[in-house]
Amino acid sequence: MTKLSTGVRGRAVDGPRCRWCRRVLPEQSGAGRKRVFCSQACRQWDWVARQRARELKISEDELVIARAVIDSLYDDLYVLACAVDDTEREMKAGKPTVRSMTEALEWIMEAARPLRDRTLTSHDE
Ligand SMILES: [Zn+2]
Structure with missing residues (x-):
């Protein structure tokens, strides 16, 4: 597991982040697929963005x-x-x-x- 460095008052400021909203992901316990999104909403927005990128023929790293x-x-x-x-x-x-x-x-x-x-x-x- 990645050790999160902490900012003031012990809050995690880096470590694994949500691919959509960039918030720090909660620590994952146990095995299983690595978590990429903090919420179902973020997963959905990321999916929509990728679909639009495909439609507009822009890279997945670009966002309209x-x-x-x-x-x-x-x-x-x-x-x-x-x-x-x-x-x-x-x-x-x-x-x-x-x-x-x-x-x-x-x-x-x-x-x-x-x-x-x-x-x-x-x-x-
Ligand atoms: Zn998120």
């Missing part, structure tokens, strides 16, 4: 994705970047207080949460 999905991802990344920039500025500008750091942490958490929960599948499919 709706612009709205990418736009929404970039929007979330932009909000996170703003939160990081604001917090860096706050930390450089004199003495951070517990209150200012708590506010900064809340702002970063608020900006990061949509990315934690995000998938790249559109909701209308």
Whole structure:
């Protein structure tokens, strides 16, 4: 079994990942086929993507994705970047207080949460 390295607070940050959503797969116990997807939904999305790749005659490593999905991802990344920039500025500008750091942490958490929960599948499919 692959030993997972861990990030802050002992959470696994690498090791086997879901082929579709890239989340770390739960540790597998016992023999049997190696798990490739974290869920049936991910298996399904991967299958659909491969079918479309075949139809469009593109490689299985390429993905056609709706612009709205990418736009929404970039929007979330932009909000996170703003939160990081604001917090860096706050930390450089004199003495951070517990209150200012708590506010900064809340702002970063608020900006990061949509990315934690995000998938790249559109909701209308
Ligand atoms: Zn997955």
